Amino acid sequence: KTLLLLPGDGIGPEVTAVARRVAGRLIAQGLALQVEDALFGGAAIDAEGAPISDETIARAKAADAVLMGAVGGPAWVDQPFDNRPEAGLLKLRAAMNVYANLRPARCFAALADASSLKRIFVEGLDIMFVRELTGGVYFGEPRGIETLENGERRGVNTHVYTSSEIRRVARAAFELARTRKNEVVSAEKGNVMEAGLLWREEVQALRDAEYPDIKLSHMLADNMAMQLVKNPRQFDLILTDNLFGDILSDQAAMLTGSLGMLPSAAIGDAGKPGLYEPIHGSAPDIAGRGVANPSAAILSFAMALRYSLGRADLADRVEAAVSAALDAGARTPDLGGTMSTAAMGDAVLAKLG
Amino acid sequence: KTLLLLPGDGIGPEVTAVARRVAGRLIAQGLALQVEDALFGGAAIDAEGAPISDETIARAKAADAVLMGAVGGPAWVDQPFDNRPEAGLLKLRAAMNVYANLRPARCFAALADASSLKRIFVEGLDIMFVRELTGGVYFGEPRGIETLENGERRGVNTHVYTSSEIRRVARAAFELARTRKNEVVSAEKGNVMEAGLLWREEVQALRDAEYPDIKLSHMLADNMAMQLVKNPRQFDLILTDNLFGDILSDQAAMLTGSLGMLPSAAIGDAGKPGLYEPIHGSAPDIAGRGVANPSAAILSFAMALRYSLGRADLADRVEAAVSAALDAGARTPDLGGTMSTAAMGDAVLAKLG
Numbered sequence: 006k007t008l009l010l011l012p013g014d015g016i017g018p019e020v021t022a023v024a025r026r027v028a029g030r031l032i033a034q035g036l037a038l039q040v041e042d043a044l045f046g047g048a049a050i051d052a053e054g055a056p057i058s059d060e061t062i063a064r065a066k067a068a069d070a071v072l073m074g075a076v077g078g079p080a081w082v083d084q085p086f087d088n089r090p091e092a093g094l095l096k097l098r099a100a101m102n103v104y105a106n107l108r109p110a111r112c113f114a115a116l117a118d119a120s121s122l123k124r125i126f127v128e129g130l131d132i133m134f135v136r137e138l139t140g141g142v143y144f145g146e147p148r149g150i151e152t153l154e155n156g157e158r159r160g161v162n163t164h165v166y167t168s169s170e171i172r173r174v175a176r177a178a179f180e181l182a183r184t185r186k187n188e189v190v191s192a193e194k195g196n197v198m199e200a201g202l203l204w205r206e207e208v209q210a211l212r213d214a215e216y217p218d219i220k221l222s223h224m225l226a227d228n229m230a231m232q233l234v235k236n237p238r239q240f241d242l243i244l245t246d247n248l249f250g251d252i253l254s255d256q257a258a259m260l261t262g263s264l265g266m267l268p269s270a271a272i273g274d275a276g277k278p279g280l281y282e283p284i285h286g287s288a289p290d291i292a293g294r295g296v297a298n299p300s301a302a303i304l305s306f307a308m309a310l311r312y313s314l315g316r317a318d319l320a321d322r323v324e325a326a327v328s329a330a331l332d333a334g335a336r337t338p339d340l341g342g343t344m345s346t347a348a349m350g351d352a353v354l355a356k357l358g
Numbered sequence: 359k360t361l362l363l364l365p366g367d368g369i370g371p372e373v374t375a376v377a378r379r380v381a382g383r384l385i386a387q388g389l390a391l392q393v394e395d396a397l398f399g400g401a402a403i404d405a406e407g408a409p410i411s412d413e414t415i416a417r418a419k420a421a422d423a424v425l426m427g428a429v430g431g432p433a434w435v436d437q438p439f440d441n442r443p444e445a446g447l448l449k450l451r452a453a454m455n456v457y458a459n460l461r462p463a464r465c466f467a468a469l470a471d472a473s474s475l476k477r478i479f480v481e482g483l484d485i486m487f488v489r490e491l492t493g494g495v496y497f498g499e500p501r502g503i504e505t506l507e508n509g510e511r512r513g514v515n516t517h518v519y520t521s522s523e524i525r526r527v528a529r530a531a532f533e534l535a536r537t538r539k540n541e542v543v544s545a546e547k548g549n550v551m552e553a554g555l556l557w558r559e560e561v562q563a564l565r566d567a568e569y570p571d572i573k574l575s576h577m578l579a580d581n582m583a584m585q586l587v588k589n590p591r592q593f594d595l596i597l598t599d600n601l602f603g604d605i606l607s608d609q610a611a612m613l614t615g616s617l618g619m620l621p622s623a624a625i626g627d628a629g630k631p632g633l634y635e636p637i638h639g640s641a642p643d644i645a646g647r648g649v650a651n652p653s654a655a656i657l658s659f660a661m662a663l664r665y666s667l668g669r670a671d672l673a674d675r676v677e678a679a680v681s682a683a684l685d686a687g688a689r690t691p692d693l694g695g696t697m698s699t700a701a702m703g704d705a706v707l708a709k710l711g
């Protein structure tokens with residue numbers, strides 16, 4: 006099996022270096038995995054002129070899993086819209102057809118002391134977002150900025166979903182719900198957007214036809230933003246489109262008080278490679294200082310083991326090692342501690358055995 | 359001057375009845391205002407077959423201000439998409455051309471005890487949202503659900519803004535910022551949506567050309583959802599498009615712990631009537647029980663006095679009366695008290711003098 010590593014920009018190379026060490030330890034213990042890497046994002050723009058090359062896309066599609074760090078940063082904000090690091094990321098998601106983005110917003114019990122640090126920490130929070138990742142307004146055509154005859158400019162993006170795009174991500178959500186609490190809350194703005202109404206109808210129809218054991222409810226996205234403040238523990242699994250998922254999952258992530266701990270997985274059809282990434286960004290403010298928390302990258306690698314590499318057993322071990330390191334007091338600065346990225350990695354490796 | 363009252367559905371008639379009493383008191387004291395009313399929302403569907411009649415729209419446009427309660431409820435969810443209470447509201451907003459939606463998210467000092475009620479209460483929070491209200495994905499064409507040749511359905515909405523639509527609402531935000539802290543944070547997803555990039559560029563260009571005294575910054579909408587959790591007090595005035603404003607302003611509203619206190623104003627060009635409404639909805643769960651908090655409706659009327667009726671002096675008096683009633687301990691159930699809607703109204707009227 007092959008893991009393609011895309012370190013990317015900012016703290017991306019720092020945190021993926023630690024994930025690579027964790028992979029190396031498992032390989033030394035017998036895991037049959039080949040780890041490769043490629044340039045991505047701003048690093049690829051600087052070296053090759055574009056945020057992702059066709060060759061890298063081909064290698065990503067041929068790999069069993071892709072683990073990325075983060076992309077973007079101030080150095081590339083003046084790139085043309087289609088040549089930004091973010092454009093490379095969207096191109097990769099689309100090419101890999103990873104339509105279901107799993108984003109856990111989970112509080113780690115060991116970090117309950119976070120409240121004393123004046124960080125938000127909703128004890129016991131454990132929400133899994135399933136966000137549609139390859140459709141909606143991120144990808145719809147027509148799109149662009151045009152200049153009108155009267156000299157004004159007009160910016161257009163198209164929010165579009167077909168029944169099958171909705172159903173395949175809803176199916177991923179229902180299947181995952183069966184491994185959790187058999188509950189799904191789906192978000193849209195079907196009161197003002199027809200595409201949201203279609204979303205609601207298709208999700209409900211799939212549930213009625215094939216997942217009668219799942220308790221499904223629908224919530225308007227604005228109300229969900231309120232409920233995530235008022236009582237976030239009411240949610241177990243949240244299903245959203247691409248744009249609402251971007252916003253609501255970030256809102257929820259912040260409730261854990263430790264963005265640096267949160268991994269994500271983007272998966273597609275069975276047997277196809279998944280794309281794994283920490284949900285934190287490239288964090289230009291701390292890049293190069295060796296203080297970023299590598300946990301999200303390590304836990305993203307654990308998700309890769311679970312969803313793409315057929316090794317849920319090793320995923321469990323890696324996750325347990327991270328928890329044990331936290332229990333033992335390992336803390337990077339984002340968690341109120343003083344450990345470096347490498348030292349945090351050492352602490353996890355020590356628990357991994 | 360004329361105020362058109364649109365009580366609407368659910369708790370709408372209950373809370374606007376109190377606002378009407380407040381208006382009546384000021385009229386008795388010499389305010390030259392004629393208060394009229396009309397059916398709106400589900401109530402209009404039941405009586406006339408549509409959520410808003412052409413006659414009501416004409417009367418709204420001819421009035422100096424329109425004060426509405428709330429629209430919608432379970433009785434009308436099976437109406438065709440274009441004949442829902444919400445559709446009536448969007449039609450009214452468009453017809454009145456009220457493109458700038460002012461939504462304060464402000465904590466009342468007197469409610470600091472809210473924390474003991476386990477409600478979220480960010481002491482000192484005072485954010486003003488300026489949300490674009492008559493454009494974007496709420497109104498863009500093409501839109502709708504079509505059935506494709508292969509039997510699939512396809513739902514489409516169009517997110518679109520022109521330079522002038524962006525600039526007029528940005529102008530409203532900058533003008534308002536001059537009465538506050540001369541600071542504006544504008545939200546978009548210009549990293550993935552061209553219409554968001556246009557938004558950012560036009561807002562910046564207007565600032566550079568005409569409002570050099572305003573400190574303007576730009577924030578991605580997903581990051582703003584995080585920052586509103588992490589450190590909401592960093593914001594004074596937030597400028598957003600229609601959809602992001604819907605979600606982010608609701609998120610922020612919940613941080614005040616008292617949705618029942620929050621008014622809103624939707625205004626357009628100078629001299630045109632504004633549309634005022636509580637930000638709470640029709641609250642079907644408590645409708646008819648006489649326990650809804652009328653404060654948001656009263657404060658919406660105060661905003662009408664300020665922005666449409668040329669009586670900032672009376673707006674100040676009404677707002678002071680609400681604060682004084684809170685200071686004196688007046689509390690409806692949403693604030694942890696036991697007062698009825700009418701009793702809360704009495705408490706405010708007593709302070710109004």
Ligand SMILES: CC(C)[C@H](C(=O)O)[C@@H](O)C(=O)O
Nearest residue numbers: 077091094095251549550580
């Ligand atoms: C970097 C950006 C393109 C991306 C998105 O909007 O999807 C990010 O915010 C995310 O959520 O992964």
Ligand SMILES: CC(C)[C@H](C(=O)O)[C@@H](O)C(=O)O
Nearest residue numbers: 196197227430444447448604
């Ligand atoms: C009722 C609905 C159409 C409306 C909106 O989405 O604008 C509401 O949520 C609001 O924010 O006023």
